[in-house]
Amino acid sequence: MPVTHHDILEGFAGKERRMLSRAITLAEREAPGFPGLYDALYAQVGTAARLGVTGPPGAGKSTLLSALIREYRAQDKDVAVVAVDPTSPFTGGALLGDRVRMQEHVLDPQVFIRSMATRGALGGFARRTHEVVDLVDAFGFDRILLETVGVGQSEHDILSEADLVLVVLHPGAGDSIQALKAGLTELADLFVINKADQKGADRLETDLREMLELRFRDHGKDVPILRTVATTGEGVSELLGKIESKLAEFGAQGELTRRRQDRRQAQVRRILEQQLHNQLFGSEAQSGRIRKEQLEDTSLPPYTQATNLLKELWGAKEHSE
Amino acid sequence: MSEQIRVLVAKPGLDGHDRGAKVVAAVLRDRGMEVIYTGLHQTPAQIAEAALQEDVDVVGLSIHSGAHMSLFPEIQRELKERGLEDVLVVGGGIIPEEDQKELESLGFGRLFGPGSPTAEIADYIETEIAARRAGEKT
Numbered sequence: 440m441p442v443t444h445h446d447i448l449e450g451f452a453g454k455e456r457r458m459l460s461r462a463i464t465l466a467e468r469e470a471p472g473f474p475g476l477y478d479a480l481y482a483q484v485g486t487a488a489r490l491g492v493t494g495p496p497g498a499g500k501s502t503l504l505s506a507l508i509r510e511y512r513a514q515d516k517d518v519a520v521v522a523v524d525p526t527s528p529f530t531g532g533a534l535l536g537d538r539v540r541m542q543e544h545v546l547d548p549q550v551f552i553r554s555m556a557t558r559g560a561l562g563g564f565a566r567r568t569h570e571v572v573d574l575v576d577a578f579g580f581d582r583i584l585l586e587t588v589g590v591g592q593s594e595h596d597i598l599s600e601a602d603l604v605l606v607v608l609h610p611g612a613g614d615s616i617q618a619l620k621a622g623l624t625e626l627a628d629l630f631v632i633n634k635a636d637q638k639g640a641d642r643l644e645t646d647l648r649e650m651l652e653l654r655f656r657d658h659g660k661d662v663p664i665l666r667t668v669a670t671t672g673e674g675v676s677e678l679l680g681k682i683e684s685k686l687a688e689f690g691a692q693g694e695l696t697r698r699r700q701d702r703r704q705a706q707v708r709r710i711l712e713q714q715l716h717n718q719l720f721g722s723e724a725q726s727g728r729i730r731k732e733q734l735e736d737t738s739l740p741p742y743t744q745a746t747n748l749l750k751e752l753w754g755a756k757e758h759s760e
Numbered sequence: 761m762s763e764q765i766r767v768l769v770a771k772p773g774l775d776g777h778d779r780g781a782k783v784v785a786a787v788l789r790d791r792g793m794e795v796i797y798t799g800l801h802q803t804p805a806q807i808a809e810a811a812l813q814e815d816v817d818v819v820g821l822s823i824h825s826g827a828h829m830s831l832f833p834e835i836q837r838e839l840k841e842r843g844l845e846d847v848l849v850v851g852g853g854i855i856p857e858e859d860q861k862e863l864e865s866l867g868f869g870r871l872f873g874p875g876s877p878t879a880e881i882a883d884y885i886e887t888e889i890a891a892r893r894a895g896e897k898t
C-alpha cells in the first residue's frame with residue numbers, strides 16, 4: 440500500500456521507524472512531492488550531532504561504528520547510521536555490505552541503520568545525502584554516524600554533511616598514508632589508527648604525525664590521533680570521549696554553527712541550480728523554457744547562441760513583470 | 761535510474777557458509793539492483809527489522825540447513841508484524857520440490873533449488889517488481 444505524506448508526518452510524530460525508512464526512499468528517488476514533505480519536517484531538523492567516518496577500504500570503519508554505537512547506547516543515546524557505498528557506473532547496481540559488521544544492534548529500538556548507494560550524477564547525490572541525513576535528524580536521534588569509503592569520489596559530499604570528521608587508517612595495507620587522498624587530510628578533525636593490535640601501528644603513527652606537522656604547522660590546527668582495536672573495543676571509549684570533547688569545543692568556538700550555515704547555503708544553492716535546470720530544460724508540462732528547435736538552430740556559434748538565449752529569457756521575464 | 765530495486769540478501773539459520781548468498785548478491789548487483797548484504801546466522805526478527813530499515817522491495821533468503829519450512833513462515837510473520845507484508849520474499853538453496861510448492865502456495869515468491877541459473881532469479885525479481893510497481897501506480 441502506498442504511503443501518503445500524511446502517514447509519514449504522523450509516523451515521525453509517533454516515532455514509527457517504517458515511516459522514516461519510507462521517507463528516505465522518497466528522498467533517494469527524488470519523488471515529485473518530496474520537497475513539500477521535506478519542508479514540512481524541516482522545523483525538526485538540527486538536534487543531532489553528525490559524525491562523518493571515512494578511510495580506505497577495509498580499515499575497519501563499520502566495525503568501529505558498531506563499537507561506538509555500543510558505547511553511545513551505554514550512555515542511553517539514540518544512534519543512527521547512514522552507510523554509503525558507490526554505485527557501479529556501468530550497471531547502476533551496488534553491493535552494500537556495511538550492515539554485516541553492525542548486526543548486533545539491529546534489534547535495538549534506539550538504533551537505526553540505513554545503507555545508501557551513490558546513484559547517478561554527483562550533484563544529485565550531494566542533494567540527496569543532505570536530505571537523507573536531515574530526515575534522520577528530524578526523526579530524533581542524538582548522534583548520526585555517516586560511513587563512507589575514502590577513495591576520492593563522493594566522500595566529500597558526505598563528509599560536508601558532518602559536524603566532525605574522523606579519518607580511520609590501519610597499519611599493513613601497503614602504505615596507508617600514501618593511500619590517503621590529499622583532500623581527506625584537510626577534512627580530518629580526528630585521526631584513528633584502527634587495528635592497533637596489528638604490526639605497524641607505531642610506524643603509521645610516526646608517519647602520520649610527521650605529515651600533520653608539515654601540513655598544519657602554520658595553521659595551528661590540532662588534529663588528535665587515537666588508537667583503537669575495533670574488534671575488541673579497546674580504545675573506543677577514549678575515542679568517544681575525544682569525539683564528544685571535540686564537539687563541545689567546536690560548539691563553544693562557533694565552529695558547529697559555521698559548518699551548519701555552510702551546509703544550509705550549499706543546499707539552497709544546489710536546489711536553485713536544479714530548479715534553474717528544470718526551468719530551462721524541463722518538459723513543456725514543467726514549463727521548461729528552452730525549446731528543442733532553439734537548440735537545433737545552428738546559425739550562431741555556440742557561446743553567442745547560449746548568451747543570446749539567456750538574454751532573451753531574463754529579458755522576457757523582466758518585461759512581463 | 762532513480763528507482764533501483766532494493767534487495768536484502770540474508771542467510772538465516774545456523775549453518776556456516778554463505779558462498780551461494782554472495783554469488784546471488786553479486787549477480788543481482790550486476791543487474792543494476794542495490795543489494796544489502798547482512799551476513800550469516802540471521803534470525804527471522806533480525807532479517808525483518810533490517811528489511812524495514814533498508815526499505816527493500818525484496819528479501820532473498822539463502823537456505824541450506826533444512827529448516828526452511830519453519831524459517832520462511834517465521835520471517836513472513838515478522839515482516840507482517842512490521843507492516844511489511846508487501847515485501848517479496850524469495851529463496852534459494854536446498855529445498856525439495858514439494859516444499860517449494862507448499863511454500864509458494866503460502867504466498868512466498870518463487871523458490872529456487874540448487875543449480876537454478878542465477879540469471880533466472882534476477883529475471884524473476886525484475887519482472888515481479890516491475891509488475892507490482894505498475895500496479896501501485898494505477
Ligand SMILES: Nc1nc2c(ncn2[C@@H]2O[C@H](COP(=O)(O)OP(=O)(O)OP(=O)(O)O)[C@@H](O)[C@H]2O)c(=O)[nH]1
Binds near residue numbers: 496588669
Ligand atoms: N585485527 C583487527 N581486525 C579488525 C579490526 N577492526 C576491524 N577488523 C577487521 O577488518 C575487516 C574489515 O572491517 P570492516 O569494519 O568491514 O572495514 P570497513 O572499513 O568498514 O570496510 P569497507 O566498508 O569495505 O571499506 C573485518 O574482517 C574486521 O573484522 C581491528 O581493530 N583489529
Ligand SMILES: [Mg+2]
Binds near residue numbers: 501502536537586
Ligand atoms: Mg564498511
